[in-house]
Amino acid sequence: MSRGRWAGDLAMGARFAFTGGREGWIRALLTGVGVGLGVALLLLTAAVPSILDTRHQREAARQDYLLSPAKIPAADDTVVVAHTDTVWHDQDVRGRLLQPEGAKAPLPPGIDRFPAVGEMYVSPALADLLKSSGTGLLHERLPGKVVGTIGDSGLIGSHELAYYAGSEHLAPLIGKASVERIDHFGDTSDQGSEPLDPVLLLLVLMVFVVLLTPVAIFVATAVRFGGEQRDRRLAALRLIGCDGGMARRIAAGEALAGSVLGLAFGVGFFLAGAQLAGSIELFGISIFPDYLTPSPVLALLVAVAVPATAVLVTLFSLRRVVIEPLGVVRTSGPGRRRLWWRLLLPLLGLLMLAPMIGKGNSGGNFNPYLVSFGVLALLVGITALLPWVVERVVGRLDGGPVSWQLAVRRLQLSSGTAARMVNGIAVAVAGAIALQMLFSGVDADYTKSTGKDPSRTQMEVDLGSATAPDGIAGKLRETRGVRQAVALSETSFAGRPAGTEDTVQIMVGDCTALRELVKISACRDGDVFVSSAAFADPASRKLMTPGHTVWVDPTYSGGTKGVEARWTLPAELGRAQVRKDALRTDLTGLLVTPSALPAKARPSLSSSVYLLLDPKVPESDATEEVRTAALRAAPLANVWTWQSTQRSTRYDTIRTGLFVGAAAVLALIGASLLVSQLEQLRERKKLLSSLIAFGTRRRTLTLSVLWQTTIPITLGLLLAVVVGLTLGGVLMKMTAVPLRVDWPSVLSMTGFGAAIVLAVTLLSLPALLRLMRPDGLRTE
Template sequence: MSARQWSKDLAMGAKFAFTGGREGWVRVLLTGVGVGLGVALLLLTTAIPNAMQARSDREYSRMDVVYSDSEPAKSDKTVLVANVDTEFRTQDIRGRQLEPEGLRAPLPPGLEKFPAPGEMVVSPALKKLLESKDAKLLRERLPERITGTISEPGLIGSAELAFYSGGDNLARYHGGPNVTRIDTFQGEAPPSEEMDPVLLLLVLTVFVVLLMPVGVFIAAAVRFGGERRDRRLAALRLVGADSRMTRRIAAGEALSGAVLGLLFGTGFFLIGRQIAGSVEIFGFSVFPSYLNPTPVLAVLIAVAVPAAAVVVTLLALRGVVIEPLGVVRTARPARRRLWWRLLLPLGGIGLLVPMIGKGTENGNFNEYMVTGGVILLLVGITALLPWIVEAVVARLNSGSVSWQLAVRRLQLSSGTAARMVNGIAVAVAGAIALQMLFAGVQSDYTESTGNDLSRAQMQMSVPRTASLADARESLAGTRGVRDAMALSDGWLGATKKDPERSTGLTVGGCASLREVAKLPSCREGDVFVVHGVEYDTDAPKLAAAGQKLYIDPSYSESEKGKEVAWTVPRDIKKADARNDPQGRERGGFLFTPSALPTAAASTLDGQIYLQLDLAVPDVRELVRNAAAKVDPLASPWSYSASERSETFGSIRTGLFVGAACVLALIGASLLVSQLEQLRERKKLLSVLVAFGTRRRTLSLSVLWQTAIPVALGLLLASVVGLTLGAVLLKMTDTKVTVDWLSVLAMTGIGSAVVLVVTALSVPPLLRLMRPDGLRTE
């Protein structure tokens, strides 16, 4: 067959699609909407790498961190930057105080001028939050007058909470951990590191699992209106078209719907792109300008979707006999064969099994085998589900009228029912597998912080410019604070400069020192040396009575002259190590306040450990407000029992964001598919109503027609998902465990989506159940 004949037949099919009257337009419109939803999500997926890169570039364009050996000298081109990050009810807020040191000081991206002391420039999201009624405590912490908003170049996302405020005399903090002098806000991205094999496996699996339902829905959407189209093609046979020509014409109709879907998809994507700039999902937000699809992948989608529409249509019509007098589809079809359907999941397992046991330490996974294996397993669901639905409904008979109506309909068109459920089954199976994989490997990427949450729930660093005693008193009097323990930290060395032997120094009252060491006895004026700390072997050697040591020894020329001499007393006591509330052993020397030389007090860093009454509402916000009154640069933070790998957390967040988008697609596509099915059965419903069938009975029959395939699909999805999850865990050399609560949650979410779609389809169903639906032209 020549390409010319193909093009003529495809063009004729496209013409029929757009000139076939109201029925043709509705069919093409439904196909276009269904395909368009899938195309929009595919375009969004191709834009994600660009969005991530754009966020990273924005982050480095405003970087204000330099290493001490590369910090510039003070000039009219420098600015002092103080890190004043904070939190508000688990939301991170990026904060910086700025104090320009000259007329040519660099402005951070997103600002037109430096805010003066007492002024503040905020992000649009933070401005909205500060103006809300629920942010009274945050407004107390950020009382500066808002004089402007940070523009897009200065933010990594539309929902980011950030501010710049004017600094006053930040030079007194310079040299501390929070204040830096810089002459540019442009930072360099660190060199990319090779991704951990298990994390790479997670990324590959996430992408396949999220995109597979999209492909399934697109394949199902191009077959909307298939039965009516096939009956109409019989008329073409009557006027002389052969069977191959009619199939090509049908492919042309599907092609026109797919092309319209590309246009709809582009429009949906552009609309979604704008909406994306005003929403935040799991703490992740972007600007619309970030979401630019990769050109090569966008072209691939533009070519692959219409091509897939043609291929799917031709394959679907292989089992349909279109004759001049009708379509042989209403007769009992041949039973579906099982053997070849089993080859797909078995082939997928066959690709994955050779990589079992590799894990993090035993080599990389083959990316192509992983992708191919997961795809084959998930595609196996779409092949097995029609066979299972047909086999089960063939054995269902007795029951109520609504049940029998539903079962008979399923027996006549089980393939159509299975196609509706394929996408949700694939999504649930993938979700179960991913949940198992994430749960199995998360312990490898989650470390215990060692924080003792029974002894303290927050900690605050007090700048050297503030009084530690006053800070402790202020915090201890804050509502919700049960106890505040203050300690000061420093260093002791054997020599003034670059000591070969050095150890830690802790200063506090007897009660505070007992929280970090086991003391034999304690009274004001005592000094202790801690024994039994594995990493600190210098402290016992430095504790010889009469030995001269130096507090705050210098390690550079700029630090020279700050050392304070101190002689080890004869009555120094021994203490045993004990974990402090932060979970670490403190070695070195322990001083009660009066034992410390007065000149050394300014060389120490203060820490306050806080016990909170968590029953007090917003107790952490009250502490942060109190800390801000002590000193603007005081930085309190909350304790947590564990911390997770940033890369692992990013992948998990990406999964949640993608899953939310896929669920939205599933719901929208199922609704379109359900409406298409109801439109196909309009006359049948009208006939039943005309013969006196109750609307309640018909509504229940539609519900059963949805519920039976969904139940079978979710059951199959659970089996395949558990199998895939077990294989993936074996591949990472992780013990196979099943969180049955999560499995039930995944299937429950799938069921909930279907129930919502069914509920939304009830009003159109009631409108279709009228006797006047029998009217025809």
């Protein structure tokens, strides 16, 4: 057949898509919106590389850490930077104090001049937060008045909380309390990041496949909107002389036109969403609109794949349909669906994944192509199995109230349409169950114990080399929400002022503080104790001989040459048994009360205050009070909240990406299901009007529509659970973790899917009630 004939038939189909009067435009609009929602999400996915790259570039451009151990001398082009990050109600606040040392000092990105002492530039989000009520403690914590805002180039997200403040007297603190001198901002190193381990790479692949598969299915479903009216139109074309092949090509042309309209809608939705993106923050992640620049190659792939998919899906759906001049044979009852070929896709997926079972992190990288196509085959297999399941189940249903019988009869006549409507949600639930099982299985591998006991201490204030830690502890002890505050300091000593030998730890604190570490009975200022854990090392034990001369803060342990403090150990050293619940777990040396240490050694101490909070005060309030009081007492202090476990940053990033992507996919699922439901109701307008005209109650018809949704979604979710558990089990075996089913998560994922369908059904009820009128039988 000539290309001209194909082009002419496709062009005729495209004209039919837009020239069918009001009904034709509504059908085209619904198809365009359905396809457009999917295209918008695909374009968002195509923009992910740009988002990650731009965020990385912004972060690298403002980096103010020294990448080499060499110290930079003060010059006309240097600036001293102090890190003063804090947290406000679980929101990170990035803080920097700046002290320029010359006219050519480098400016950080986002500001056009250095703030003077007592001034600060803040991000727009922080400026808005400071204007809101209830932020008095945050105002007290910040070091100056707001004189300007940080530009987009100095921020990685529109909702980032950050500030730059002017300061002085920072130079003497260089090398202590996160204070450094730099001569430029930005990471100029070309060191590549460490590659992901095999399991994390598998998680990334799974997230993309699981999130994008429902999108592709929704796009394929949307191009089939108006199928029954299209069939009647094709029958009329056959009546005026078109052959079967020409009718199919015209149908493909209609689908092609709808998909092109969907591309236009998708671009519009994407551009509107990009402008909205700047005002949205999900799971602590925010972006700027200009981050959303789809990769040209991926965008081109979407532009080609969507119309091609529309044509192929249409031709595939008509493969067993006989279009005759007086009707379509499919309306007289389809043949029974066969099961054997529908099982091929899931089996093929399992065969692809089987060779990688048991690899984990020790068996090399997983084959990304086998993983992607294997998971895709299993998930797409749901769309092949669900029509067969729905047909078999509804074919055996009988009896019941009128609403039930109406629903069942409708499903028996068009089970394929009902299955298509829930295909996407079933695939999404199956993928979510598999991902949840995989994440729960590997979570322990990326969650490590910190060795800290939050029941002993909830917060720690790291003072660095700040002087008078006991005085700061006293101020914190008076803070609202604090029940106990103890100060502990640490340094080290060795047998010589410089050399290569090992050092021994010194913990310094008053008797109350030391009792939080060890069991001691008699204690007074001036005492020195040997930790029970110190006797495991003979070399260290020798250095701790009473009366022995040692050097505190030796040069080779990080001290500065010439400031080493000579110390003669007391003639009597007490013995102290380490508590099982000690605040520190690394007590391998001496425990010293303050006056026992020589005065020259005190500048070498690194101090922390450990806080036990009052349970009578809400933890969030007490935490903010402590952070504010700590920064008032020691502006360069770091405040930490103790946690018993800590999760890998990369693992957490992937989890966050999953949650953000899942939120976008769920929004698409809800919107697409609503469009699909409205399209089906529109096609049944005359049938509903006929039933109302014959006296059928509105309540009965409404219940029948609810049953028509409930039955297939129940079957779809049951199938999704089976496939999801199967896929999740295989993935857990691949990552070499024990097979365990997290039933609460499985039930929550299933319930969430059902809730989306229920919400969509309820939202479609107003349209249903408008359609249930006798005047719907009127025709023009």
